[in-house]
Amino acid sequence: EAQVTQNPRYLITVTGKKLTVTCSQNMNHEYMSWYRQDPGLGLRQIYYSMNVEVTDKGDVPEGYKVSRKEKRNFPLILESPSPNQTSLYFCASSSGRLAGHNEQFFGPGTRLTVL
């Protein structure tokens, strides 16, 4: 089944403790991206990647890192999480190098709480 998977689905952590949220897609998509969704603010793009070893900042990249060593994986790294990063996070992928070319597929989301 074609899908985007994220792990973990739920995470409660404390300020400053490094964490990684994994994202994997099995559709051989070039483009992958991370979003956070907050009440009243909607979905905002954090980082995106147009292909292996190519990443770029979205609208709200501060406090986050990403890497794209393999085509299928695009982990989101929070080196020193803070309470303002408490949010619902989504990973997405689409075929084609550019985001706007084709339909986006979303993962199920990761609900992160930073105490």
Add this chain to the structure above:
Amino acid sequence: KQEVTQIPAALSVPEGENLVLNCSFTDSAIYNLQWFRQDPGKGLTSLLLIQSSQREQTSGRLNASLDKSSGRSTLYIAASQPGDSATYLCAVNRDDKIIFGKGTRLHILP
């Protein structure tokens, strides 16, 4: 800077009625526009994708239109059902950036 607006923020409609959800965007230089559905606490499900060269797309009871010059898109839902209750999001795509509206929360009354 591209801004995407969805009005109304919430809508309640009796079952069986046809309804229209609106999406407007400020920069008409888009590649395509995508409509999504999101159930509470869940991920996004793609409903329809309209390329900039297209005027509309249809899938079952759903029809999405795009007027790029005026910066507007509509999602038409025919014969609404309680199972259509969800939040509907539109997203405007331009090359490497995707901008979402904040969504319309739809409630279909049985």
